[in-house]
Amino acid sequence: MAHDVARLLLSPPHSAALRELASRAVAETTGDRLHRLALLGQELPIGLRRALVDFRLTGGAGLVIGGLPLHDADLGASPPVATETPRHDELARADAMLLLVASFLGYPVSQAGVDGGRLVRDISPAPGHEATQLGSSSSAELMWHTEDAFHPLRPDWVCLLCLRNPDRTATSLAPIDDVPLDDRTRAVLFEPRFLIRPDSSNSADWQPHPVPVLTGDRQRPFVRIDPAFMTGNPADPEAAAALATLVEAVGGRLRDVPLAPGEILLIDNFRSVHGRRPFTARYDGRDRWLRTVCATADLRRSEGLRTGRAIGVLP
Template identity: 40%
Template sequence: MPTCPAPVRPLDDAAAAELTTTAAKLLADHSRATSLELLAALPEACARLSDSVRHALRPVDTPDGLFVLRGLHPDDAALGPTPGHWSSVGDAGALWDVVLLLVSSLMGTPIAWEGQQDGRFVHNIVPSPGHESEQTGASSDVLLTPHTEDAFHPGRAHLLLLCCMRNHDHIATTAASIRRTALAPADVEQLERPAVPILPDDAYEEAQRYAGRPAPVPALFDTPEGLTLRFDPAYTPLAEADAEWREAYRRLEDELARVSVAVSLEPGDVLVVDNDIVVHGRVPFTARYDGTDRWLKRASVRVEDRPTRPSAERDEHGYGQTALTAWTASPACSIRR
């Protein structure tokens, strides 16, 4: 697997200072990164940012479906130790929560989930004792299987942002674009057919208890710009599909593995992933739980009126999960299920 050939968008010193200064002022004015008043103030703050910042934060615009924004520089000592669980983060790295919210708001509308990390708009991704072998961001010992974020839900993000706080061990995030694959037309045709559902992952305990019947969904969808995908093999009951669909799915997995790249993020890097065309994962590592482990912050962004989702998704129940929008921190009617 190639290492870190991802496109890099440099953020010059002036633009980086503008972002962090704006974030610091928002935090000073509203005291906490999680305050509703701060969330409501994001659009006005973004409107004051310069054209150079806006240019650096333009949408993903290559078939790779991702880029690394580079030029921000967290102070490792000021961050404090890597928390042992997302719930114990408190205000650690709060400035970078706000920076990530500004970046997200320039690209679309930040969303959160009532059923994940207490509805926060910025998640903390850290290895946690007792979760080493799960297929969630809290794992470490196992390969985090490549997947699209929140694939079980019709209101999933269009863009996923991962901001690196700490990565002393150069642990790689993996990524693969469906538009770099060479699938046979017959396989594409098979995978455009809804055969099996995608189930909620272990980060959504309430969704896993939802009583509604899971609906089959397609793995691939064609658009005028090219293929998009909805993919999470760890939570897809493949045994329920017919043999032809399973074989096509296996070839899709093989193709994604063939074109996969490994991106080793540096502190301050923001990996921006188009969640409609790119699967992402993480290589295994051994967590030390000594305050120096890998620490990422994650944000999810919706881009309204983007024609990348089948219309049939509007009828899905989403396992009872509701997306919240940053501007109001209330359920988004268009994606409430």
């Protein structure tokens, strides 16, 4: 079954309405910000709300929302490193648009071990990180993965807002439904025979225990996989072979989504894997720059494990 990435282009009136809503979100400073954003999200343009409900219910490969009103000149320079708070009103407004969408889809959350638990993070190239498997890499392909694959409470959705992308560097995406698997490989992947470590952006102290790569419906499974942070178990060659088969099959199904400024890509983190193609960083303040936030469908599952919205690891 081939899935396409759905696209929604906001009309000029809806685009203006979103900007107005984001401005209100930035201006209101009393009480809990995420509570306010969740309430304001109910006032998003109806076409956008319908698309988000549709995406939430059907779990398509991904959804691109285009036509977000951003004023590039007011965003400031693309950061060389992650920053704590929005540095300009325009960036605060951009973050509010991203959080309004994420808050309608689910509940924004972060990982306590990544960037100190920061909720909205920068994705931009950093000097010295070029060839790593960090989001701040560039010349190396960021190997496709499930976000926070190691974590039992990994997010349901990854939301990426593109602020700049001068070379149209593609985010890569593959829905697991599209990946052909023989019955034996599928059966092995459903068994708890795989170890997933935290990725190198996460400082969590975590001893992996065996988990299945596929769960849920046999024919339409959920996936959790991060090949760059999984090692084959020499004592279990069948599991290692099944993983290798899946990795190769996913590689053949990856599609490129080159985001443009003013586009949000929503990724179903249970049904799709994502990565990023290589590119050459410039370090001139105009580099590829995304803002990202994750969202969960169920905030209650992490109750007691969270500080604010930052989810820690299970004891």
